[in-house]
Amino acid sequence: MITTDVENYPGFSEGIQGPDLMVEFRKQAERFGTEFLEEWITHVDLQQRPFTLYTDDKIIKADALIIASGASAKWLGIPGEAKTPHGFGGNGVSACATCDGPLPAFRNKHLIVVGGGDTAMEEATFLTRYAKRVFVVHRRDKLRASKIMQEKAFRNDKIEFIWNTDVTAIIGTNEQGVTGVDLRNVETGAESVMNCEGVFIAIGHKPNTHLFKGQLDMDAVGYIITNGHSTGTNIPGVFACGDVQDSVYRQAVTAAGTGCMAAIDAERFLDHLPIELPSGEEVTIEGEHITPDRKLIITPDGEVIPNEPEAALVEE
């Protein structure tokens, strides 16, 4: 988890620090016998069973795999953006309005949102609940956001747009946090300084899925495709949970929720029960396929059997 203050995780009425929450998660998992291996996976082979995962010096075999590699916010790469103490990340700079917008540091303040897509419009609109004024800084003269999101933002009189402009640096002090930004007009080159107390970078997220490219089905951005009511991917026995398969909610509690789903799905799969794939068909660890309409079972050697109760059971 990359966040520090977590105010909205259920069960912690006073909020909790992200690292402390992770320690609690870990201790609880250890109590149930989880073994931890702290390794960086460099590549995977999901084409053969058991699956193979490679680190720099280890080979790990798995009958079932749960992918929870998360998504990373995209950053501008400008001075002042890095995490404290190297910049103001966590001290006035954020990439998540839902998570950080309600914090006292941003209430009734002048905030900047950088970006021009749906995420930026959503973040800006959300922030107007708490901020005094929200300035959307966009490097073009029109938005990429969908019409409905644009109109919502244009109608909001707390939002002001600054067009054709790049944020080139975030400025502030360790004590006060962010105090302003350096701006540059991309058409005229004119530079200026704008005072503000918070900067939200909203230029999108990148799911950490490059490892699985070409093996798992993904959407255009690279999020792993699961089918919504199961965490199954297109490869039976490979499950995905958390931000790596969720471009919409991206919260700690939803990641934990889908993590619970993935654990139950993997357990079912290892217990020889059918699990659902994004295509709607169900598959067992033995490789039996049940068609999406649940009418036929196709065995690993291609035999097609009607998926009907045994006659004896029907008579009972």
Ligand SMILES: Cc1cc2nc3c(=O)[nH]c(=O)nc-3n(C[C@H](O)[C@H](O)[C@H](O)COP(=O)(O)OP(=O)(O)OC[C@H]3O[C@@H](n4cnc5c(N)ncnc54)[C@H](O)[C@@H]3O)c2cc1C
């Ligand atoms: C600034 C910020 C503030 C936030 N604040 C909040 C908040 O207040 N409340 C809230 O609910 N949510 C908040 N979020 C969102 C929350 O952090 C995420 O939704 C949540 O952490 C997603 O959990 P995850 O397990 O899917 O992924 P992550 O927590 O991102 O974990 C993924 C893990 O996989 C590891 N990994 C990736 N690739 C590999 C590899 N190849 N090999 C080995 N390991 C790998 C990563 O190192 C990381 O440890 C915030 C996010 C940001 C950016």
